[in-house]
Amino acid sequence: MFQSNQTRHKWxxxxxxxxxxxxxxxxxxxxxxxxxxGTCPREVLQAVVHVxxxxxxGLLQQIPDERERAEVVRKFVRPVRFFPDNSGxxxxxxxxxxxxxxxxxxxxxxxxxxxxxxxxxxxxxRMAIRTAKAGGxxxxxxxxxxxxxxxxxxxxxxxxxxxxxxxxxAGAYIP
Numbered sequence: 001m002f003q004s005n006q007t008r009h010k011w012x013x014x015x016x017x018x019x020x021x022x023x024x025x026x027x028x029x030x031x032x033x034x035x036x037x038g039t040c041p042r043e044v045l046q047a048v049v050h051v052x053x054x055x056x057x058g059l060l061q062q063i064p065d066e067r068e069r070a071e072v073v074r075k076f077v078r079p080v081r082f083f084p085d086n087s088g089x090x091x092x093x094x095x096x097x098x099x100x101x102x103x104x105x106x107x108x109x110x111x112x113x114x115x116x117x118x119x120x121x122x123x124x125x126r127m128a129i130r131t132a133k134a135g136g137x138x139x140x141x142x143x144x145x146x147x148x149x150x151x152x153x154x155x156x157x158x159x160x161x162x163x164x165x166x167x168x169x170a171g172a173y174i175p
Contacts, residue, residue, distance in 0.1 A: 041083075041172040042138065045157040048082055049136075049170050052090050057162040073101035073166070074109060083172070087145070090170045092161065095133070097125050100166060104146045118142035119151035132158045132167035145173055 056076060063069050073092045080103055082088035089103030097114025113125045124141035131137045136159030142151035156171035 042155065042157070044082060044088070045138075045155070045170050045172060048080070048088065048090060049157050049159055049168055052076070052080065052170075053159055053161045053168040056092070056166075056168065057164065060161065060166075061163045069164075070100050070109075074106070077101040077103040078106065079103075082170075087173060088170060089146075090168060092166050092168050093125065093128070095129055095160075095165050095167060097129065105144070128156065128158045128167065128169055132160045132169075136160065140174075143171065 056073065059072055059076070060069050063072060077090045077092060078101070080090050091102040091104065092100045093113070094100060096112070097116075098112045099108045099110065102108045114129075116123070116125050118124045119142035122141055124139075124143065127139050127141065131139050136157070138155055138157050140153065140155055143154050143156075144150070145152050153174040154171040155174055156169055158167050158169035160167050
């Protein structure tokens with residue numbers, strides 16, 4: 001799967017850094033959420049997406065085969081959880097709407113969601129693509145919460161994964 005031991009070592013180092021960030025840094029920052037509930041989830045989302053995207057960018061540039069890239073993405077996103085209730089996860093799509101890796105709903109991997117409409121009729125994946133292409137940012141939409149029926153309001157942050165045709169995102173369900 002990997003081209004060299006150097007690539008494997010780099011991948012594992014990046015994965016460990018993201019997991020450390022998600023396990024130790026984010027919960028500590030989330031303690032401030034009680035004081036600053038309006039901005040902390042946004043800050044956490046942006047930090048997780050940016051660090052994860054930068055790590056993936058470095059990893060994926062070493063892997064020319066698209067199938068191997070998809071496998072690395074899947075292994076990278078699946079263990080990442082954040083927020084005290086572990087409701088935070090990351091996902092990676094292609095710029096044409098194909099789900100490459102999804103930490104919350106791996107059953108979506110390999111599915112093209114370009115025409116997906118949320119509970120309010122919005123094309124949320126198209127909005128994510130536009131937002132990522134415009135330099136990254138936040139948008140609101142509705143999405144299924146893993147393990148529950150129905151769609152719930154979310155604030156989501158997305159940005160491109162440099163050097164790839166992917167974008168990465170994460171969201172927080174709004175109470």
